[in-house]
Amino acid sequence: MAEDAPNAAEGSADADAAPPAPGAKAAEALLPSLSIWPPSQRTRDAVVRRLVQTLAAPSVLSQRYGAVPEPEAERAAAAVEAEAFAAASESAAGASPASVEEGIEVLQAYSKEVSRRLLELAKSRSAAAAAPAAEASAQESEESSATAAAPAESAASEE
Numbered sequence: 001m002a003e004d005a006p007n008a009a010e011g012s013a014d015a016d017a018a019p020p021a022p023g024a025k026a027a028e029a030l031l032p033s034l035s036i037w038p039p040s041q042r043t044r045d046a047v048v049r050r051l052v053q054t055l056a057a058p059s060v061l062s063q064r065y066g067a068v069p070e071p072e073a074e075r076a077a078a079a080v081e082a083e084a085f086a087a088a089s090e091s092a093a094g095a096s097p098a099s100v101e102e103g104i105e106v107l108q109a110y111s112k113e114v115s116r117r118l119l120e121l122a123k124s125r126s127a128a129a130a131a132p133a134a135e136a137s138a139q140e141s142e143e144s145s146a147t148a149a150a151p152a153e154s155a156a157s158e159e
Contacts, residue, residue: 036103037092039110044081051077051118065122066129076121084113 039047054061055073062068068076088110097103 034100035096036100037097037106037110038085038089039107044085047114048074048077048081051080051114054118055122061118061122065126068122068125080114080117080121084110084117087113 052070052073053059055068055077056062056070058067088106091109092102092106097106
């Protein structure tokens with residue numbers, strides 16, 4: 001038994017000192033690496049699909065600001081995502097973040113940018129839709145006041 005103990009120690013020392021086998025490097029290359037930023041195209045496409053759902057289907061946003069027709073929602077969602085991705089990439093200085101923490105920060109900036117731009121889009125669409133309605137109601141009230149004033153004028157002229 002005493003003879004086995006030194007051999008075991010030597011065996012572990014040899015294993016620590018020996019360079020990794022070529023097969024170990026190949027196995028490491030096959031392991032997926034964790035990369036937070038930039039997101040894959042699949043992830044970006046999923047973001048666009050979710051934005052389309054938020055704009056076109058019943059949601060808190062569409063209930064408050066009005067639903068967007070699906071073809072328009074698809075174009076708007078793709079533009080919102082692309083602009084947010086460009087802004088977040090710019091904040092990352094164009095290079096991949098050096099650590100997972102930096103990648104998370106850039107991903108958070110991307111998420112906030114998507115949300116901000118989506119809300120701006122919904123508000124601007126709502127305001128644009130409300131403007132013609134406000135003009136039409138103002139025009140109707142002018143017309144109704146003009147027609148109400150016309151009989152009063154004719155009654156005054158008859159006296």
